[in-house]
Amino acid sequence: MRAFEYASPSSTDQAVRLLGNSWDDAAPLAGGTDLLSLMKDDVVAPKRLVNIKDIAGLRGLSIDAKQGLRIGALVTIQELADNPKVAHAYPVISKTAGEIAGPQIRNMATIGGNLCQRPRCWYYRSGHGLLAMDHQGKSLVTGGDNRYHAILGNDGPAFFVSPSTLAPLFIALRATVRLVGPAGKREVPLEKFFLIPKSANEREHDLKPNEIVTEVIVPLLAGAKAATYEVRHKEAMEWPLALASVALNMKGKTVSSARVLMGHVAPVPWRSTEAEAALVGKTITEEVAQAAGNAAVAKAKSLGHNGYKIQIARVAVKRAILAAV
Secondary structure, eight states: OOOOEEEOOSSHHHHHHHSOSSTTTEEEESSOTTHHHHHHTTSOOOSEEEEOTTOGGGOOEEEETTTEEEEETTOBHHHHHHOHHHHHHOHHHHHHHHTSSOHHHHTTOBHHHHHHOOOOOHHHHTTSTTTTBOTTSOBTTTTSOOTTSOSSSOSSSOOOOOOOSHHHHHHHTTOEEEEEETTEEEEEEHHHHBOOOSSTTOOSBSOOTTOEEEEEEEOOOTTOEEEEEEEOSSSSSOOOSEEEEEEEEEETTEEEEEEEEEESSSSSOEEOHHHHHHHTTOBOOHHHHHHHHHHHTTTOOOOSSOTHHHHHHHHHHHHHHHHHO
16 A cells, blocks of 8 residues: 555545545545545545544435435445334335444445445456556457446446445435535535446546535335345345336335436446336336336346346346335
8 A cells, every 4th residue: 555644634625625636635534435446446545534434524414304314425335224104104224234244344334425425346456457458559358358247337448336325216216415615605406426437537426526425315105115126146246237226106006206227237326217207107017027127127238247246136126026015
């Protein structure tokens, strides 16, 4: 690991001032479960680490009758999973958080870090850059081992998959993320926080080098039925091969509106309006859920070695819908 400065501010204003105008200047340190690994592997080398763990305003979670669920960026995944108020009002969030990785990771990793973690693409992690290009500007992914890469949104040049397990669910529930930077505070729908970079100079988040995620706001469920279904190689300490998160608003037994998100299948959490259209106005049966799963992957494209993920994503959507109702 390269040498770096270390700062430990006590307020977000101090933290923002300590961050730089480029990604190489500084990086915020929370749980560190992703950042420290990237630094050890020399994928990133910030000149300064800004420890934000002492900023009280980034902690805590609460449920308000109007605003909904507020989750501070420093809340750990385990704290979210264990909170009895969350388990009562948002059981799908509690259940999903409690199944992420293993207890060691859940007790260290933060909600802000989960949303901002970098892709697990092995080309990126081996130092070939976010878009994994060779010296001639040709993608290493399309001509190499791409078994865990994107099946949607993969027209290029980005082929990695968004690694957050919570993001698809939060987006299905219409969450927003709040940020703070030199220009003050701003709020972004979480669906628009994730971006597909088009050049090596772009990032996969709508986040500037001198901005910090402060909290996530999840509206009240208001009777919506929601569920997440994951497919993994193994149950613990593993990223999903594909997952689906759905939120259904019902009028009696009929779906009045739907949100269907897929994770680990595209460079961003992938919203399937095709699957949503296949559900609205229908009563959920296994056949309807299957049709929605088919619609969700109708535009999926194999890169050569990851075609199996199309079937996995189809099944994940179907089973998430059935689990929700």
